[in-house]
Amino acid sequence: MLKAIIFDMDGVLVDSMRFQADAWAKAFQDAGINIVREDIYELEGSNDKRLIKSIFKEARKEPEPEHFERLPEKKRDLLEFDRIKPFEGIPECLDELKRHFRLAMVSGSNRNTVGKIVDKFFSGYFDVVINGSDLERGKPDPDPYLKALEMLGLTKNECMVIENAPLGITAAKRAGLYCVAVASMLEPEKVQHADLVLEDHASLFDYLKSLIPGKPQT
Missing domain, CATH: 3.40.50.1000 (HAD superfamily/HAD-like)
Structure with a gap:
């Protein structure tokens, strides 16, 4: 039952996904990685750490330890929460x-x-x-x-x-x-x-x- x-x-x-994706895209630009909304849609549901690893892997780059703290913080700052x-x-x-x-x-x-x-x-x-x-x-x-x-x-x-x-x-x-x-x-x-x-x-x-x-x- x-x-x-x-x-x-x-x-x-x-x-929320379009706003989440746009905030991530802007945050990753700081790391020299360009992504589009669909890249985040495909990874939706994963936590921040796994998402960052996946995006860097797709870009054939290796994340630095600081990325796992700085990128989520940047993304939270950029997120248009009120929308x-x-x-x-x-x-x-x-x-x-x-x-x-x-x-x-x-x-x-x-x-x-x-x-x-x-x-x-x-x-x-x-x-x-x-x-x-x-x-x-x-x-x-x-x-x-x-x-x-x-x-x-x-x-x-x-x-x-x-x-x-x-x-x-x-x-x-x-x-x-x-x-x-x-x-x-x-x-x-x-x-x-x-x-x-x-x-x-x-x-x-x-x-x-x-x-x-x-x-x-x-």
Whole structure:
């Protein structure tokens, strides 16, 4: 029986990925690396350390120890936080789900960003919140989702994951969890390794409502 729904944050709950990507792109310019939004979309869900390693590797460069501190700080300074908003319909959807399921958030974003978004938009919604600073190994390793299961005190058969990014889907599947992907930022073929792929948030809301016990099917 489904008892909990675990949500990724960026690109699922909040329309933030373009702002996150633009801030990273500007930060990496300081390191002499030019990237585009899609480079970050492909790595969405990974924590700062893994993202930096991946970008440097793709650029055939080796990061210095200082990059792992300086680049995330620069990115946080550049992030247009006030432009980040929940996707339309998300608060109302969570209100309804909260009455029937336990809710968790598992994000690759750092503790500061996740904390600010939860405080501003989602206070009181989530029983468990895990951010990219909590664990050494982030997505695509299963650790963040396994930690969520542990903190919820539930089994993998009692939970499901809502994701939008390839690395997050891989993490959920490696944790043995059923994963639904909403293709909010990437083409559907990039997220085909999810158990179910939905084309947009309207389809996601319809699907989530169908999970509520006794809810009429539309």
